[in-house]
Amino acid sequence: MNIRPLSDRVLIKRLEAEETTKSGIVLSGASKEKPQEAEVIAVGPGKTEDGKLIKMEVKTGDKVLFSKYSGNEIKYDGIDYIILKQEELLAIIEK
Template sequence: MHPSVPSLKGALHMTFRPLHDRVAIKRLEGEDRSKGGIIIPDTAKEKPQEGEVVAVGPGGRDESGKHIQIDLKVGDIVLFGKWSGTEIKIDGQDLLIMKESDIMGVVHKTKAVKKAA
């Protein structure tokens, strides 16, 4: 997959493809308010541990040389560890590069269904 990362200047754009079993993730924005309604300033916010996959490598190889395909795809919403990955900036966009094994799981959001009483 070769996603295009748009440039902020409009003159250039770059494509980025992770190698092997690595993925590029864009962090999802954290909450601006606490559960009690208090506004949280940017300096006090924790970095979110949830992000969207924007690029996926071709996969790794096992000890015998057999190709192992990555289970993730572009657009997946994933959870990862607080200190996982390497932060980079490509064309003004902050991304995390990490191995597939650093990702804890894929989030599937569904609508809540009310149960009859």
């Protein structure tokens, strides 16, 4: 990976939308809703506030939830990513 987020930013890759519903109905591409789950690809070092480094709570490989309209979508090497601040993440998914 050649993208290294700065400060308290996180690079995430949206997880794939499900092809079928729980009841077995196959969804077409237009009816699929973009998932709000993603995998953390890269993490910045954290931000400095009042001279102290505030460390990141997420790490590479974590599965996270994020708001529909947060972050900036980018395309790198043909792959879609989202880069956002750590505070825009809603939760870490623990399984």
